[in-house]
Amino acid sequence: MSTGTAKTDVLQGTLDLMVLRTLETMGPQHGFGLAKRIQQISEGMLDLNQGTLYPALLRLEQRGWVRSSWGASESNRRAKFYELTRAGRRQIERESQDWERTVALMARFLRPAGPAE
């Protein structure tokens, strides 16, 4: 069940996987922490409004890949923490394979094409 146009789908898909992977490596995390971490890893290559994260998190939660609970942050502030579910882990596997396949495929097309850009 996907919503939106094909273009946003790709974007959504990438963001979803980023969030899931980040949660996998970091463990339970609140939205701000996630946003910061994603920005760090992407090293500025990604122009992302932090706010965009929240609808994505909601979507993941609705699909049962993450679950959330209220807890206290490092600075002892009430915050909502997200963690990966078992279904979420399986999803990462599936998505990663898909990505690898897509990347490999695109690589074949791009290699003999010669002058890139």
Added chain:
Amino acid sequence: MSAIWKRLLAFFRGARLDRDLDEEIAAHLAMQEEEFRQKGMTAAEARAAARREFGGVAQTAEIYRERRGLPWLETAAKDVRYALRGLGRNRGFSAAAVLSLALGIGANTAIFSMYHALLLQRLPVRHPEQLVTLYRTGGWGRGFSSYPLYREIRQRGDLFSAVLGRSSVDKLLFRAGRGDRFEKAQVEAVTGNYFLALGVSPAFGRLFTDDDDRTPKGHPFAVLSYDFWKRRFGGDPAVLGQAVTVDKDHLTVIGVAARGFRGVDVDHHPDLWEPASMEDVDFANASSNWLWILARRRPGVPVSKVQAAIDVLFQQHLAAIYGNQPNAAFRKTAMNQHIEVREGGAGLSGLRDGFAVPLTILMAAVGLVLLASCANVANLLLARGAARQKEIAVRLSLGATRMRLMRQALIESLLLALAGSAIGILLAWWGEQGLLQFLPASSGDPFDATPNLTVLAFAIAIAVFAAALFGLAPAWRSSAIHAAECLKSGGPSGARHHSAFRQVLVVAQVAFSVMLVALAGLFGHSLAALRSVDLGFYNQKLVAFSLEMPMSWKAGQTTAVREEFLARMQSLPGVSLVSFGAPGPFLGGWSQGALRVPGSEATAHEPAWVSKQEIAPRFFDILGSAPLLGREFTPSDTATAPQVAIVNQAFVRAFLPGDAHPLNRVLTFDNKTFVPIVGVVHDIPHQGLREKIAPTVYVPIAQSPTFFGAVLLRAGQSGESLLPAIRREVEKLGPDVSASDPKTIRQEIDESIFQDRLVATVGGFFGLLALLLAAIGLYGVMAYSAARRAREIGIRIAMGAKRGAVLWMVLRGSLLLVIAGLAIGVPVSLIAARKVAPVLFGIRADDSITFVSTAGVLLAVGLAAAFLPARRAASLEPMRVLRQE
């Protein structure tokens, strides 16, 4: 799936989740702010930077919310609230719309529930579509066949996988235990394979098999219907093995049939079944027709093939029995019989046979009523849409999409329709009770009193259909406005367009009304023609009831019991005169005799079959029909007196045409005894007002005893007040004698034409309804257009136009609409009228009186509806109107 579930949940917990989200975003911003401050920003800078980093807080929340809940459901809920508020503000409009829809939907639901019960509902049996009924036509009654014929048809395994037979459902004396009082129960005698062939299983116990139906009087068993078991035995399982008495037979209950199975006769539901072998009949007699045959077609054998095969089989069957019959007239009648193979999946229904056509016509008529009320509501919506143009323009310019506005308008229509259907269902229930009043008791009880899911679904479906019908166009129209222009000019744009569309609607409404009024007129005129049939007698207040004694009684016994009973009737207080006739007037019975009239051409070669009545003295006196010639029977026409006969006018026309002295003639039933004709009487349509009057011969009952007939009373009071006394006297004759409830001849006649009365009454009601709706529509359009033209009219008056001319101008507008409606409606009605021709009596389908008066009525309605707006226009004060601008 779970995502939808979570969204649905979120929809109902919206407020709390909103708070959660706000808090989460606030926490996020606070953490970011803190981080920026630690990097050295001032509080204000950190705050702004945090927000920049986050992006639009409100947008995020909105996207989040949309993602979270079910946005369409939320907006739909908003639209419903908005529509309800709007409808609440316009109480008059809402009431008018709901009421006219309620009438339309109610009329449809009422007729449909009857239509469904009688014509659509299938029997609760296995593969009902395979069932056929073998309907016998020709001499000696209809429908039922003989046992020998049943046995022959049963051999045809190539056509049928099963063939079953059943008697009529008869009210018989029933007693549960020896000590109990007798009561009446509906009993159906069935062949042993009845339940198996239909595929009906027992609720418990067992049902009949072929082994329960082998030797006459050898299988004293009974199966109860589920309803009867619940009602009479309180659902007690101990009923198995209980002895019950039916008529004179002692039967043992062996089982209860499946719940919901009420036999194959839609009009009469058996309380219990007994094996056919328990019937008091001669199973070898091929002329005794008492068994109705149903069969299950083999898959792949079409009805047409069955019909062809049965035609051959039946003609061979008849030839074998009657081929050598010496009496040529009898042979001719006997051979002229046929079997119609009919679809049987919906069961048998005598009511359906006669009522299907009128009911189908009514179904079409209520469809028109619904269309008329939809047109009416559409018109109301358009009028309101015109009044609300400004509001809509504002909403459009504030960014509402046209889709949204249309959806809102449609939701409003749907609400109106649903409210209309809720009231309509109540109206339907009430209306159906009224309709059932028309049905004579003898037509049984085919209509379930319990609400039916199919009927409810139908009511709601037509409500939705109606909403789309009346809502779509106005929704489209009223949202199609140029917001800026409308706001600028301050007045409605496209008004001309609007009113043209409304005029089209009104013309359609008039056309529907023309059809309904014409139909009602045809039915009314036909009923009047039936009513004016010459009955041949005057005393319609005469009270009559049928009396039936066991067929097994000897002639002497029946005569003695009858004479004694009639004497007791004569002594009842208030009864001034008593007579007797068999079959009697208008009681649906029938009797025939073959006779010759010596010297008449018509019976020179073979005897003729005539209708025969056995009557007691003073039969014509009590009817109020003095003999035209000669005398009627007297007490001196006893069994031993010389035989005499009375004939009717039709008899004279048929056998003694032009004979000025029929009293000099004789007739003979057996070619040995020659019976003088002692009287000629008026034609009396005993077989029904619609039937051609048959040549009839009356003979003294003393000379031709019979076990049944009609008791006739001339009484000071009504049949109902005599009922207890009559019941008492009948009971004294013992449990073997039964009597029907007394009714006046007038009631009997009314019941015999109940279909005509029902169709005329209901049709008339629908006609009036349609007229009312058309009048409302015309009034609305004329009032609107007169108001819109107020300025023009004001100028005309100021320029010296006569007020009469103004009046006429508005009236003429209305008349033109009516004439346009007539131009469409009359030709269509003429075509439709051809379809109803079979149920009309005495008038043609293009009956000129009906169509001329229909046109007249509609023109009058057009004038009446436009009169108020016209007078208002004619009395305009030009100065006031012009100053207003």
